[in-house]
Amino acid sequence: MLRIPRYLEYVFVCFGLWFFLGNPIHLITGGGAGQLVDLSEADSNFLLPGISTALHAVSCLGILLRWKMIVTRLKSSPQALLLIVFLLLVVLSSNWSVFPNISSRRSILLIGATAFSAYFSLSFSFKQQVKFLIIALCINTVVCFLFGVLLPKYGIMHDAPHTGAWRGVYTHKNKLGAQMALTTVFLLITQYTEIFRGRAKLAISGSMVLSAFLVVAATSTTGLLATATMTLTFFVCNALMLSYRSMVVAVSSITLTAGLGIFYIQTNADAFFGAFGKGTDLSGRSDIWPALFHMISQKPFLGYGYNGFWGPYGAPADIVRQIAGWPVPNAHNGFIEVLLNLGWIGGILFFSSFLITFLRSLQLIRMTKKSYAIYPAVMMVFLILSNITESNLFVGDSWILYIWASLSSIQILSKWSDDNSNETHDLVPEIPREFSKV
Numbered sequence: 001m002l003r004i005p006r007y008l009e010y011v012f013v014c015f016g017l018w019f020f021l022g023n024p025i026h027l028i029t030g031g032g033a034g035q036l037v038d039l040s041e042a043d044s045n046f047l048l049p050g051i052s053t054a055l056h057a058v059s060c061l062g063i064l065l066r067w068k069m070i071v072t073r074l075k076s077s078p079q080a081l082l083l084i085v086f087l088l089l090v091v092l093s094s095n096w097s098v099f100p101n102i103s104s105r106r107s108i109l110l111i112g113a114t115a116f117s118a119y120f121s122l123s124f125s126f127k128q129q130v131k132f133l134i135i136a137l138c139i140n141t142v143v144c145f146l147f148g149v150l151l152p153k154y155g156i157m158h159d160a161p162h163t164g165a166w167r168g169v170y171t172h173k174n175k176l177g178a179q180m181a182l183t184t185v186f187l188l189i190t191q192y193t194e195i196f197r198g199r200a201k202l203a204i205s206g207s208m209v210l211s212a213f214l215v216v217a218a219t220s221t222t223g224l225l226a227t228a229t230m231t232l233t234f235f236v237c238n239a240l241m242l243s244y245r246s247m248v249v250a251v252s253s254i255t256l257t258a259g260l261g262i263f264y265i266q267t268n269a270d271a272f273f274g275a276f277g278k279g280t281d282l283s284g285r286s287d288i289w290p291a292l293f294h295m296i297s298q299k300p301f302l303g304y305g306y307n308g309f310w311g312p313y314g315a316p317a318d319i320v321r322q323i324a325g326w327p328v329p330n331a332h333n334g335f336i337e338v339l340l341n342l343g344w345i346g347g348i349l350f351f352s353s354f355l356i357t358f359l360r361s362l363q364l365i366r367m368t369k370k371s372y373a374i375y376p377a378v379m380m381v382f383l384i385l386s387n388i389t390e391s392n393l394f395v396g397d398s399w400i401l402y403i404w405a406s407l408s409s410i411q412i413l414s415k416w417s418d419d420n421s422n423e424t425h426d427l428v429p430e431i432p433r434e435f436s437k438v
Contacts, residue, residue: 009062010132013120016055017136020116020397022179023048024147024169027154052396056112059119070122073410079360082353083406087114089346090306097305098316106307113396117403126412127195129404130375134190137183138207144168144176145210148217166217176214177223178386179397183211185230185378192371226385233381234374240362241369288328289336291320296339303343307394334387337394354380357406364412373412379405 025048063070074080090107097103120129147155148166157165157173165173168180187208190196196204215223232254239250295316296303303309310317310330321328331337339347361377383393383402392398 009123012055012058013124013132014135014139016059016116017120017132017400018139019051019055020113020400021136022140022144022169022397023051024143024154025051026171027147027167027169030171052109052112056109056115059112059116062119062123063115066123070118073122073407077407077410079353079356079406082349082356083114083403086342086346086349086353087111089302089342089349093302093305093308093342093346095305096302097308099308099311100305102311103305103308109396110306110394110399113399114403117400118407120400121404121407122410126408127372129408130190130193130195130372133404134186134196134204137186137211138204140169141180141183141207141211141214144170144180144214148214162219165219166214168214168218173218174220174222174390175392177218177220178226178382178390178392180211180214180218181223181226181230182379182382184208184215184227185234185382186375187211188231189234189371189374189378195372222386222389226382229385230378230381233378237362237365237374237377238371240365288320288324288331289333291323292331292336292340295320296336296343299343301343301345303339303341303346306341309340330391332389332391334383334391334393334398337391341394353406354402357402357409360409361405364409368412370412376405376408376412 029047087110090110094100094103094107120132124132144155144166145168147168149155155166155168157163157167162173166176167173168176170176170179187204190204191201191208212227215227236251236254239247239254241247242250295309304316309315317328331340335351338350342350358377358380361373361380364373365377379401383398383405386398387393393402
């Protein structure tokens with residue numbers, strides 16, 4: 001059987017994660033200057049789809065080479081079946097989509113992103129996965145910083161109302177803010193683990209400072225709130241490792257503090273959002289959401305097909321755009337997007353999988369009492385926060401991270417079993433010496 005050298009797989013995964021989490025191709029091909037990048041022009045560039053297709057193809061090959069092991073692992077993941085049925089529905093949705101060609105092409109991309117994430121999540125030990133992810137996040141942080149300092153035409157927005165806001169390698173400042181919020185908290189968690197040591201850990205600390213700076217430089221309300229909320233989640237997750245009585249006291253105290261903060265924000269909403277240059281209507285989002293739920297009610301069961309609602313002239317979204325009075329590009333909410341794409345049937349499948357993954361991530365922390373088990377729970381909170389006011393759920397990087405969070409429990413349980421039994425688990429891939437000393 002064909003065997004791929006393990007070090008080539010490491011390089012492939014690190015490059016793939018960096019590419020999907022923050023490559024600058026969209027930004028550069030779109031011209032850079034201005035407030036927004038013309039994605040229609042950027043998408044026409046052959047480089048981005050070419051590299052994506054190559055990464056997807058190699059991932060599929062990697063899955064085929066060890067399909068027995070991967071199938072065995074998926075059997076222990078209750079949400080895996082829900083995800084498979086959901087993806088099948090995505091593929092079939094081109095049959096009832098208003099734009100079947102768009103639905104068909106985009107569903108292939110989603111399947112490819114799933115293949116990459118499944119290969120990444122099931123072919124390596126969990127600590128290896130975290131290493132690869134942290135390395136990719138650190139590289140992305142440095143590149144975003146360099147774009148802002150050395151290439152301000154691309155790395156900084158120039159048109160009102162976002163003049164001077166950093167966007168790094170992304171097309172908008174909000175994406176940079178959200179991504180750096182995730183990076184900051186992930187690197188914070190890494191400080192409490194032994195996954196990296198010595199100079200590597202010092203480099204992680206430096207990257208964390210850079211990512212925190214970029215959250216502020218992006219002037220993104222979502223990024224700032226996400227950083228605060230995920231940091232709070234980190235403390236809650238640590239409290240879950242305590243004895244039952246201590247856990248109740250700690251979680252109750254944190255919850256009470258968070259509740260008081262939310263109450264203060266609600267009672268001073270105008271002043272709070274005004275400090276960030278926002279209104280209580282969430283920049284017009286509260287106006288379009290009722291219209292979108294009305295459109296969902298017109299096709300409640302199967303929706304408008306994957307990516308079939310937002311399309312060219314003549315799309316169902318034109319009605320919403322007329323009501324809103326501006327060219328609404330998406331639902332500005334990832335969970336509403338699910339219902340538009342696949343109706344309540346697809347919504348129930350996805351939301352069930354999402355809920356199981358979230359509860360499982362909390363259960364793993366309580367069960368293993370290991371700091372490295374916190375990553376999936378924080379990732380789930382990030383996905384919730386980043387999809388409340390933006391439609392990021394089906395974007396390549398967010399979907400890859402969601403699949404990883406869904407499947408990571410398999411590896412955590414395997415590692416936890418090893419730590420408790422001091423025996424080598426049949427399903428854990430052979431780990432080279434340099435990766436096993438963590």
